[in-house]
Amino acid sequence: MYHPLINLQTDLLRAFVSVIDLGSFTKAGTALGRSQPAISLQMRRLEELVGRPLLRQEGRSFRLTPDGEMLLSYARDILRLNDQAAALFSRARHSGILRVGLPSDYGVAFLQGVITDHVRKHPEVLLEVHCGLSSVILERMRADELDLVIAMVDTERKQYLSRSWIERPIWAGAEHGRISIKAGLPIAAHPDGCTYRARMIRALDAARIRWRIAYTSPGISGLQNAVVNGLGVSALTRHTLLPGMRVLGPEEGLPSLEDIRVGLFYKHPRLTSAGLGLINHVISQLDAAGTSGDPTRALGELRGL
Structure with missing residues (x-):
């Protein structure tokens, strides 16, 4: 017997991601041009649609449930692809200032490859690169001072994390x-x-x-x-x-070194067309590198680094 699949509406997913990335229903409403009650209603509709609670209230704040964490990962990819397609058909140009945060070790390899390759193809994009400790550049992104960050992470679950991969020092x-x-x-x-x-x-x-x-x-x-x-x-x-x-x-006589997890971070509600274009480019290169156990090494080989 055929069971129709549920339709995850992008407006509900956008409200969900905005609430998580911006940290409140009110800020999400402001970013999306909706009232706080409207955002709350969208969240309830999404929970009813998936049949699972997505947020757990903790005093005046909230936390993602395990189901919410799982859905968030899918929601980011769905919105990214939706917005990429929308930009394609609307002939939107990737323009504006793009502020990128990189850990010091990526200031050479990653910058010379994937990021600059994309910006060369879009000369109307003005690139600003800020290198530093992962903790510092992530804090700058939380403060809306950076649009996209590549940073070292200590867990698979972290705020604003879109993709992660393993680096072998x-x-x-x-x-x-x-x-x-x-x-x-x-x-x-x-x-x-x-x-x-x-x-x-x-x-x-x-x-x-x-x-x-x-x-x-x-x-x-x-x-x-x-x-x-x-x-x-x-x-x-x-x-x-x-x-x-x-x-x-x-x-x-030297011991082996622990693996390091590296992640791609961004706030979807704050993305410009330039930011969306670069994120899609970075993810496509990571996907092309595969999961051979050292994606960043493969990525470097792809870009001729």
Whole structure:
């Protein structure tokens, strides 16, 4: 017997995503040109449609239920594709200022590839790139100072997260440098708070290897130069390795490093046509890279990095 599927109406999904991204029914109503009661009604209709509660009230705030978290992931993709199709048929131009936040390690690899490739095809888009610690650029997005952020995450569930993938850091040292663990391993690292730095220290402490911070820089190019010149070893990714470096591992007595989860973040209600175009481009490249276990490495190879 045929059971008709429910129709998830985009206006209900848009209200749902807006409430979550903007943090309140009132702000969602303002963004969508509706009253707060109208947004509340749309939320009730959506819950009735799916037959599950999506939000749980906690005092004056609310929290997503497990079903709400699952639906949110689908809703983001549905709205993104809907708005992409609408922009195509309306012949909307990708224009305006696009503010992108990148962690320092992506300031080279990711920026040279996917993001700049898209902007070159749309010269009417003005690009602003802000690099820094993941926690800092995510906070700037919460404050509506950034439109799109690539950042390191510690969980699969995080506010504004659209996609995530696994990054596998590796130890890198000077090509002809000698590693002496007994003398205390010199490390080149970003300032305290960096995910890569934390993983290096945890791995070395667990292996009872003495270490010292020999070089500190907020930028990836500084760390790369420090490694090439033999000032210290560092945790990098394969697509940030440079000539003059070599991969280090168990042969040199170094422990493996924990995987890092990287995510793509944005607030759908705040997206401009330029932001939507870039997000669709980034996601299409991630999908093309596949799920081989190291999507960012595959992505770098796709873009010739």
